[in-house]
Amino acid sequence: MITLVRRATALCVLGAALAACGTTGAEQAPRPAPSAPDPSPSPSSSARTPTLAPGPAGLTPVFEHGPRTGGTKDGKPVALTFDADMTADQGPRAASGERFDNPGLITALRELKVPATVFMTGRWAEEYPDEARSIGRDPRFEIANHSYSHYAYTDDCYGLPTVPKERMRPDLERAYTAFEKAGVPNPMPYFRFPGGCYDKTALEELSATGVTAVQWDVVSGDAFATDADAVTRQVLDGARPGSVVVMHCTRSAAPVTEEVVRSVVPELRRRGYRFVKVSELVGAANGHA
Template sequence: MTTLTARVRTLAVCALLATAVAVAGCGSQAGPKKAAPTPSPEAETSRPPTLAPGPQGLAPVFKNGERREKVVALTFDADMTADQGTRAARGERFDNPELIRALKRYKVPATVFMTGRWAEEYPAQAKAIGADPLFEVANHSYSHYAFTKDCYGLPTIAPKDMKADVERAFKAFEKAGVADAVPYFRFPGGCYDRTALRALAAGGVTAVQWDVVSGDAFATDADAVAADVLGGVKPGSVVVMHCTRSAAPVTEKALRTIVPALRKQGYRFVRVSELIGAQGSAR
């Protein structure tokens, strides 16, 4: 298994080798010259965009897109803390396949921030989400331990272990069959500080926050969740929601209101990568 940084270096080496082969071919006397193939749009956009490092080389943080176009990114945290295996064994469900089916039915692109522990518990679902062109899988840590103290009662991970925890999650995705996880990271609980950003900088990830809180965590009123989302969305918004039945049981029901209402207002749903790519190209 390779880390994200190693994968980026590998891509760069492959690109250099491909260029060298192409140049050598141009000088061949074996036949007439052939025009180099034009890269397809898919090839040009296959590498997910990231933001440049922040001040003092800290990992960059993305909160929402600076857009005039009415686009919105729905993001879903697939949470499972490392020590919740016994609860899963007793039948508690940390997945939400009905939610994923609803997104597919509505044809809504989305970014799923997945913990490595979740991918281990539900490898078939992780693989299916990663293989679906509607979705992209991003990193939500392996353990779902907090990267700062006093973060919603979550256990805390030591700074020296932060980078390894993120890399362990990417490895869990690969083992589950998620071939192309995007280089985005969401802090458990959304809690971070300079120490955490410094620890993640070497991994080459962009930290992704949000500007709209759905309030779906532990909610029992789907209409209230929908109202929070619809009242907060603006062009370029990132909405945080959850993909865990036990902790967010009404999210799928809330989507039945959110999706048609936003589309009626003229919004188009996008993945986080599109927002980040647009912001990077606008600079």
């Protein structure tokens, strides 16, 4: 469940897809960044936001899935997560009409009453502040950090530009600054590495922020997919109690995700699953319900 040091490689389809889209360019100079994100709960929460204890030598802990206990009488828990990706240099593409958001997907989740965790880049929050604020203020969702730039925290990560070692923490913190400016309340102390790529150096550099790195154990394959049925089958075949499913909230890069969600949700419910946020799975991993 907790991987101390490794690199997630073949799992991240979107990282490769973004590389194919030509994401290049130098990282922008950061704005003044806040200190480590405040892990205090939202007003509706009655307990401190769960995180994992640091790994050996204080390394940032890594979470991949919750307990495989089969769930409770309420159902087997599974978390749908959505990466809201936009890299730091994609402003001109957005200005020309490319859509990196997906309002239809968010509407579908609301209609189906599905809790979800959205891993958002700071650049996405800057481009779509009204949507970021709306998602963040909806108690059904929680927003977590996917970096500011969506540049890789290791070398050789699907062709993504690389954040230098000394810029890793500022890049993460700059995302929280963007969330605050957009009006997102109480973003979670969870971080998803761009491309899913990390190594010991990255875990060391982020250790002072207090975040828990969140990976996944089910790859939906929705990035640039055109066959919604194939993506649906992949999610249904991979889901297990405690699973974290990675999908995307990026209309141009994942055009069939809304359709997939509308198929996957009722079928997983029929199979006895219930949908939870990542925070519930992390809490369960800590021995809390």
